Structure formats: structure tokens, C-alpha cells
Amino acid sequence: MTTKINETKQAAVKAVIIAVENQQNEEIFDYKIEETKHLAEANKIKIVGSLNQKINRINSATYFGKGKIQQLKELVASSDADLVISQDDLTATQIRNIEKELSGDVHVVDRTAVILDIFAARAKTKIAKLQVRLAQKQYQLPRLHTSLAKELDQQAGAGGASFTSRGSGETKLELNRRTLEAQISQIKKELNDLLEAASIQSKQRQRSGLRRVAFVGYTNAGKSSWMNQMIKHFSDKVASNADKQVFEKNMLFATLDSTVRSIRLRNNRRFLLSDTVGFVSDLPHDLVASFKSTLDEAKNADLLVQIVDISDPNYHAMIDTTKETLAEIGADQIPMIMIFNKADLAGIEYPQQEGENLIASSFDERSVEEFAKVIDQKLFADFKKVRLLLPFDQGGLLNRLSKENDILEQRFTEAGTEIMVELAPEQLQRYKSFLKA
């Protein structure tokens, strides 16, 4: 029976959430506290209490007012908490002042720090790691001279992450602004080089003329699961990694990189499908900025498919969160349909079309087939079936067309190759001189 010892050894960090409630956030206040709880849990932090104050203005020195800080002290002591997590971003002064009030080893962080921590722990690829490092450093910059800043740097340097769950041994190293700025530009440079190499691929895709669809939505809604189902059933087996599945897991922010796969429907219509990072409310601006290239996958899509976990009681708020994040990355004008996913858990009949949207489960083959139909109708609605006559010296065109479109008929005549093909409006424009009267 060593479990007891193991338990104490790995005892989770215990934290108290503090939040300010005002007219702007009262409607979504509970949802956001709930969200922070989940974020903390994802970092193996146990929430042992929460405290909120109804004030219209946050105290610039101590976040809460005087009396509330007193209550916080008592709560932290009685619940034996090691950490305080603020719902709003804190300044260096606020962190320092609250920590002083609490004394002892209790640390104060904000929700943004918790999110950065999760991202740091999840990042696997070189690009994702650098993107997180960049966001961390930028977050650190205005918070220099707090205990957090020192520790952050120490952790990042060691390749580790967690700065909400404190390790022991604080560094003596005093970081100055210039060192940090130099590190930031170094990371940016490294990242740019890597992204440049990667963007050659994405430019090639852009030029390919294939329609692009991106899964978007709240974290853990099932985007990667849908991606994998589409790869399994509709993969266009031309590229070497065409069948390669993506990582899906019941955890927040399982996906930090975007993946693009070529999909071929049963009627041979083709498009590019991408899976990308999930959203959460108030995603830190630094993170959004450093994940720009990853999020561009959504921004450059012709159609967005928002995956919604309809079994979650907060799914309406999650839809709003997704809408706000899409607006922040400049993708709110792109046409969008919804998959109300996890209908199996919600006890709703599926698959079921509701207007352009689908109630479904990614676990269900019929749902996947139904989604293929929905996509087919939506994505290719403006395609036109035409006959082209391509002179024999235009072999390149025929080659290109057969890569992007399904050649429905083909026959050789004296004047050239006559084909019947379905074209997108922009292709129709491009090939109009070859239209057969």
C-alpha cells in the first residue's frame, strides 16, 4: 500500500480563483469561472475555492479592494492553497502586492499564465514550441521583476514549462528588459525561417485551385476526431502521408499544429481539409499573435465547419467564444456551417440535418457519410459542368485539370482533347477560351 505516499508526493497544486464581476461579464461569469477550473485541471491544479467581488473598477494596486483581500487571506489559509489564479490579467504591481499580502509561499498568477502553461506542455513540434516560447516571453515582458518572470525564464531555458505549478529553487538571475527583448527577436527569427520553409507548401496549396475547408471550434469539441474520420473514409491517396491520422484526445488543446489533408468524395470531387488549434474564451492576445501562421489555415479557408460539443451545457457560450475568436483572427466573414457533435452523449437523434447544419457524432459512420453529403452540396454548389476543347499543345492544362477536377468524359478529336469537367467559377473564367460552343 504505497499509494498514500505516492499521492502525497504528487499532491496537486491547490489553487483559489479570484474574479471581479461587473455589468459587462455578469451573464457569462459562471461559465468563465467554470472554464478556468477546467484550464487549471488541465495543468494538474486543483481548485479548492473561489472568491469574487462585484465592483465596476478593478483595483489597480491589488485587483480586489481591501476588505476582499482580507477575505482572500483567510480563504487561502483555510483551504491550504499554494496558488491564487486571477480571472483577469494582472500587472506586475498587482501580482507583487497580492503576494505580499498573502505572505509565505503562495504565488499569484493570472488565467493567461495558466493557458500559456498548457500550451507549453502540449507543444510537440519545433514550430509549436517556438510559438509558445514567443508568447511566454511577450507575456513576461511587462511583468519583469516579479517572481513569476524569473521562474518563467528558468523553466523555459530548461525546456520545461510549468510556471503555475511552482518548482523549487528560484533563480538568482535578474532578467532585464534588454535580455528579454533580445530573446524575443531571436525566437522570432528562428520561427520565421521555419515558417518560410513551411509556407512554400501552403502557397503551393493556395495555387492549386482546390477548395479549402477548415474545422474550427472550442477546444475538445471533436475537431481532430472529425478530421480522422474524414481521412479514414475519404482520403485522396496521392500524397505520401495522405492516410496519416492526427492526434485526438480528451484534453484541452490537444492540437496545436494545423494539419491539411486532401479529401476525395465518392463522386470524385476533391478539396483540402484542415484541422487546427481549438479556442477558449479570451485566448491570450500574445498566443493568438504567435500562432498566427497556424490560425491562417482557418483564415484562408473557403468554408469553415464549426464543431460544437452539443452535450456540453455551455455550448451556446462556446459558440460565442468561437465567433469572437474568428473575428479576432479576421475569419468571421467566411461562410460557416456547424456540426453539433457528440449527439450520442446529448441523447439527441443523429445524424440529422438541420438546415445547412448537422447533428451528429464523429463515432458514427452514418454521420460521417451525411457530413460528406452536406459538404458536397455546400462546397460545390456553384460548380458548372462544361465541355472544353483543349488543343493538343495544351497538354499541361489537361494535366492540371485532371489533378484538381474530376474529368467526367474525355475523347480525342482532330482539333484536340475534348473533356467534360466540373469547374469552379474562377476556373470557368480562366478556361473560358477553351469552352466548346
Ligand SMILES: Nc1nc2c(ncn2[C@@H]2O[C@H](COP(=O)(O)OP(=O)(O)OP(=O)(O)O)[C@@H](O)[C@H]2O)c(=O)[nH]1
Ligand atoms: N461521445 C463522443 N465523444 C467524442 C465525439 N467526438 C469526439 N469525441 C471525444 O472528444 C474528445 C476530444 O476530441 P478531439 O477530436 O481531440 O477534440 P478537438 O476539438 O480536436 O480538441 P483540441 O485539439 O483540444 O481543440 C476525445 O476524447 C474524443 O474521443 C463524439 O461524437 N461523441
Ligand SMILES: [Mg+2]
Ligand atoms: Mg484537436
